[in-house]
Amino acid sequence: MCKIQHTLRGLSRRVYHLAFSSLGVIAASDQHRIAIWNVSDGKRHKSTTNQYFDPGHTGVVSCFTFSNDGRKLAAAVGKDIKIWDMSTYSLLTLRDASQQGSWIMGLNFSNDDALLASTSGNCVFIWRVDTDKPPFKKILKLQKSRQLLLPKNHEWASNVAFSHNSKYVATGTGNDVCIWDLQADGEPIIISGHKDVVNAIAFSPDGSYLASASADMTVRIWEAPWDGEHKQARLLLRGHSRMVYGLSFSPLESKKRIISCSADGTLRIWDYSHDLIKPTAETPVEVGAETDPQASAHTWAISCIAFSSNNKLIASASESSDGVICLWDGESGSFQRQLRAHGNEVLSLDFSRNSRYLLSSSGDHTVKIWDMESENGSQQLSLQHADWIGCAVFSQDGKSVASGCDDNMVRVWDIQRLIDGRNSSKADDSVDCCKYILEGHDERVTSVVFSENGRFVAAGGDYNGVLYWDLRPQDPKSVAQPAKVLMQRGPDTIVSLVFNSDASSLIACSSHQIWIWDTASSQCVTAKCSVSLSALQLNPAYPEYIVTGTGPILIEDILGCDEVRITPTEWCPCSFTSFDEDSAGSITWQGKEMIFLPKEERDILLEKLSSCKRVMRVRDRRVVVGRASGRVLFFRFREVAKFDDSS
Template identity: 25%
Template sequence: MLQRSSTLQGENFAGLSLRQADLRAATLIDVDLRHAALGHTRFTNSFGIVSSVAVSTDGQFVAAGAGRSLVIWQLDSAQPYMVFEEHPSEIADIAFAPDGQHLASVGFDGTLFLWDMAVGAPVARKQLQLGTLLSLAFSPDGETLVCGGYGGRIGVLKWRRNELVGALTPNTRILRLVFAPTGELLANVGYHGMIQVWDIQTQKIIYTLENDSHMYVAHAEMAVGSTLIWTHQADTIFAWDRETRAVAFVLHGDQAWVDSLALSPDEQQLASADAEGAITLWDTHTRQPLRFLVGHEGSVRTLTYTPDRRHLISGGYDETVRIWDVQSGLEEKHLQGYFHWIYKLAISPNGQWVAGVTLTGAVHFWRNQDLGEHRSSQGGKSAIRALAFSPNSKLLATGGDDGRVIVWDVESGARRHLFQEHTQYVRTVAFGPQGRYLASSSFDCTIRLWDVERGQLLRTIPLASIGDMDCMAFHPHHALLAYGDASNHLYLWDAENGRIAMRVEMASQPKTVAFSPHGRYLACGTYDGAVTIWAFVGQDSGFQLVECWRIHASPQNAWQLVFSRDEAHLAWNGEQKEIYVAAIEKGDIRYSIPGTHLATCIAFSADGQHL
């Protein structure tokens, strides 16, 4: 059966014998395996999205951070060697120490772990109070460890003593940290793609490298060589000269948005990977592509060379770690997880449909009555992170890492419109109150307004530098779009005439906005942890916002705001583990829900009694 199709959806194997069946590549949605004999049946090893890979300095081991697990294999045999599962949140980055015996890992909750492979356990765990951590790096001499992330500070540790000895303040969110080969310099790349180069001894910035782009980047990689610093934006790779501090040259290929970079140990080769799973090997002298490595589905998020430069290790959204022969360009080994999981879900306004999207470009539709009716469509090869139902529940809009916005017919699963004007990742899509308009925001610093019936672009808001996926929302009854930007302002934009109707100055950058279900309130959460709510007051001459209250329950940023259906309560989550619930009329926190892990998504029940 699998020779005809990779999906076994809906098949009934209850009570049957499936001995020695290889189901690693099969889609098993709605498959009935109750009481089946599954002796020696091979299922996919589930280890989650691969966020980071690292190779030990002696080339014996390869490690991957996947979900909350740190998985280690023997490189030559690809056999599992060790698994660490102590992380309370998803792992953002990992690195081997130069001694080849220790590893470090950081999680999105701000926790740093140090692991000793000899004892098979963590030897240190540290909450650094630096906010969400995204990157870490060991100095070449193995004495110093640095880490940083959304908090905008870089922690400097003497890791053998488990001591924080300093904190650098680049005043930008840190997406990647890399030491120069000699170890005296540290480079970080930030949210605008700006590179800052530090003297690690004096802990001062030596110089800054910055191009003229106003783009925001969701994910940035950097490679530092003896003479060049490599980074990327969109589909372009920049080679910065460390002496002149200018762009020496750029590399352009056929890749979509470049997501990861790696420089070979001898600096003769550069590997780049894109949002659609393609990997390109570049000759750094001729500046031409050498080979193309094909196999991944969806974005490749991490690359690293082995110390002998013979192999390239890659990992990504398809939950695989792949080991490539650099000389031949062939895949030698394939370590696979289960890549059919759902990244994000939405329920239609009429309650009849559930839609889900994946990081490998699939869109799934289920009829909500019993979830028995299922269909799927393919929205491309790139990750899809944004989705929204139209008010009448007949259409679904999705936005992907390839910059495409697609409008789907819910009943048939067919594609109604394809919009391709965005030049960077799409992070939010939202329908207007009557479903006439669709708005989409992107890391290309634009918000685009589409005519849903005609399938045309109506208006573009330039320099709408939304940096986050939830910082845009339509009023439920008016063609007013609320969005926040990096200049610490919240805007109300009239979709009918294309003008800014109101601008509100905030103390910190807006992270998330939401209108209440009946449109009486607007709420905004910011990066400093404050949550503000306004009453939306309509008038004959227009409207006004009247601030009701502001709560600063946590210094860490708010991720998501959710109103109860009756507009009596507002709940939010964020980088802290607690979930807060406030009474809207009184403007006080009724209670907080403690947690052991970060809550990534919250929702009220239809009657507002449960969260």
């Protein structure tokens, strides 16, 4: 049985990168700092002057690696390569190593630490690391040895790896792998086979094999020589249910093992010693579109769902980096079409009140505005950010958009300028239509909302931060009033907020708690909820209720109880039961459990709710559930439906 040895703390943001050192330490980064811990006791590794390797303000940490002897740490920070002495935390060298301003995406030492490879744009750079034997010189020289260009039609080099003897260097580029012979001049060898982006590559210790991991959920193992005609992978390893992020060969040549890690939350160790006796032919499994109505939809776990106000459309997005949005018929639940423009995972969806426009935010640093009345709904405008955008919403009149970013700021945009320009055939996505940049959050922004009259904007973030701003200050010279802090810090993440009709109250929720503030006095009442919460909205026809993603709740129950429950109504009779280890997830009708979801679906929903993903929606007599398989379950109950004890 595997047991947790240490829980390492010290980084306040999400952890993006990890690396082990041969000297028994582990490094981790939140893209802004690099922290070091001892593997043996889990204690923070500190020098006499610093607690972190501070990359400074030149950019975010995109990747880092230890030298094989463990004495150096190299990190790609924006356009620069920085190398530190591990014994003193002192900076040994700083070098601009970018290609045409592109970020550095891959970094790796050769086995003897004499070379360092970096990737940027369409280039692989080979650097010679010149240093005396320890103790190191105060300044370490990083001199460019070679610059390798990707072939045509290959725009980006990602990860990079040396063979054990430094004869070959390889990089992933799109769906392919490029391999250069460093002892010869010439074009790289291209090996193809993956159906999606290559995320990681590694050479075996003896140099006989190269492994590649991909977003297509597979690991492929290729055997030398690499220049064989119509090169095919020797082995195709299937088993992960989501994209494979990383892999590593066992350093023991006698052990033919490779480990892979995936977005499905698992590590898999593969013993390929017997399988290499004979080649394995790949036989792709095709799903026929004629027999599968969802064959053109998602292939990854659903991450967010949105209803149009007129109930005619449902939009969904998955955790895939393909950025695909799927549209479904709001009456029948049938798949309609895909929208493609994002270059990374879609993180939020929102329809305008008139249902004409769909808003999507993404990890590709953009917000897209889709016109549902254009041909196939594919016409779109973009708003550019500097980081991942976890949430974006329309104002009630549809003329403005508020977006919350991982840079801890909220931006308010005048999108009417973009829409008017497009309608007059003078569209220009580069027009600066940002009206306000609202600051005050200490952590990334996870939810945002306008008041009905558009005067106020509220935002929630990690660790329970809730702030709001007055966009119409009395002082005409002021851009916006400073943020008013309603809640500073706590253990959870705010997943949704909503103002009441006159903005006298603000309601917010985390996954299992709900708050109501009087915006004038900042007084607050709070209650726990018996089911997981994922969204909040008000129904103007029934202002005494707050409608959550799992069903309606009476507002007076929040004001008078320590714990509230879903309250089925005639106009919204559907709800969800709790998803936890002890209870089976089910869809209820007037509080009666009617449809039980399989255990595996319940577990996935619990996982998504705990990470603030919006995977279910209750709307009147409609219920939509996003599945781990990428399918969308749609339930629509008739108005005359009745269920008694005998049914």
